[in-house]
Amino acid sequence: MKRVWPRLAALLAACLALPALAQAPATPTPALELVLTSVEHYQANGRDWTRFHYDVANKQALPPGLSASAPTLPPCGLNTRASRSWVDFYDMHGKRLYGFCALAQAADLATIWFSVPEDQVPPSWVYIEIVDRQTGTRYKSNLAETAL
Numbered sequence: 001m002k003r004v005w006p007r008l009a010a011l012l013a014a015c016l017a018l019p020a021l022a023q024a025p026a027t028p029t030p031a032l033e034l035v036l037t038s039v040e041h042y043q044a045n046g047r048d049w050t051r052f053h054y055d056v057a058n059k060q061a062l063p064p065g066l067s068a069s070a071p072t073l074p075p076c077g078l079n080t081r082a083s084r085s086w087v088d089f090y091d092m093h094g095k096r097l098y099g100f101c102a103l104a105q106a107a108d109l110a111t112i113w114f115s116v117p118e119d120q121v122p123p124s125w126v127y128i129e130i131v132d133r134q135t136g137t138r139y140k141s142n143l144a145e146t147a148l
Contacts, residue, residue, distance in 0.1 A: 004049075028135055031139075031141065032058065032059075032139050033058045033141065033142060034055075034056060034144040034148075035056075035144060036053070036119075036145055037053045037055050038053045039052055039148060040053065047117055048099065048118035049116070050115060050117075050122065051113050051114070052095055052116075053111070053146065054112050054126075054128070055109065055110040056109040056110070056112070056128070056141070059106045059107070059109040059110070060106065062139065063132075065084065066085040066106065067083050067084065067103050067108065068083065069082075069104075070082060070083060070084040070133065070134065074133075079101065081102065082102050083101065083102055083145055085103075085130050085131060085133060086130070087099060087100040087109070088099075088128060089126055089127075091123035091125070092125040092127070092143055096144050097114045097116075098113075098114035099110050100112060109137055112128070113124070122146045123146060124145065124147075125143040125144065125146070126144055127140060127142065127143050127144065128141045129141070
């Protein structure tokens with residue numbers, strides 16, 4: 001009986017792991033390389049702001065068609081021509097900061113940004129997540145600094 005318990009425990013562990021294996025994506029998703037490119041100070045609506053500009057250095061590794069217009073998917077507000085994938089900025093704790101829902105091509109990932117009021121301390125680190133609304137695939141970046 002003592003020899004049966006370790007085998008049963010191993011069998012149970014293997015069975016519990018099967019659903020996780022079945023849900024794994026068929027192809028690995030690339031980790032996005034988010035890079036701070038510049039910091040800009042500007043005024044809008046009577047306030048001073050700081051805008052942090054970023055690029056996704058390995059955007060060419062993403063599948064083609066992610067930026068295609070997707071009129072059959074739910075709109076982004078009043079924008080009925082939102083793209084298939086949406087890009088969201090998050091701080092290092094997972095708080096959403098800003099998003100883009102109408103990038104027309106992968107090259108547009110070189111011009112993404114978020115802003116904070118100038119009198120507010122920006123997060124030290126941010127990351128982005130791209131969600132392919134057609135397949136449900138999520139692409140997450142590294143943590144990128146907000147200081148040059």
